[in-house]
Amino acid sequence: MAIIDTIKQQISENPILIYMKGSPNAPQCGFSMRASQALMQCGQRFAYVDILSNPEIRAELPKYANWPTFPQLWVNGELVGGCDIVIEMFESGELKTLIDEAAAQSGEEAKGE
Secondary structure (H helix, E strand, O other), X not given: OOHHHHHHHHHHHOOEEEEEOEEOOEEOXXXXXXXXXXXXXXXXXXXXXXXXXXXXXXXXXXXXXXXXXXXXXXXOOEEEEOHHHXXXXXXXXXXXXXXXXXXXXXXXXXXXX
């Protein structure tokens, strides 16, 4: 499968997906750490792809997304943005609303939390 097809599949199969350096519990850059922490504080399950262990995705995703940097948050197949946008949305409350709606639509709401 071509790497662009892999990216499209990841985005379509995961309603809440962050492409980042490292993992949410072991981020490998400050921007990825801040964005993933904001996402975790929303309280819903989400998927992530570590671009450091996926160099092909790291090379191709910026072209596909027309967004040059990481992290990249995708919700319901749409690019939300990078760290600054995620943090701004988190601080305004928009991020939690967006994440809760995406989780509800996909049936992935956090249970009993």
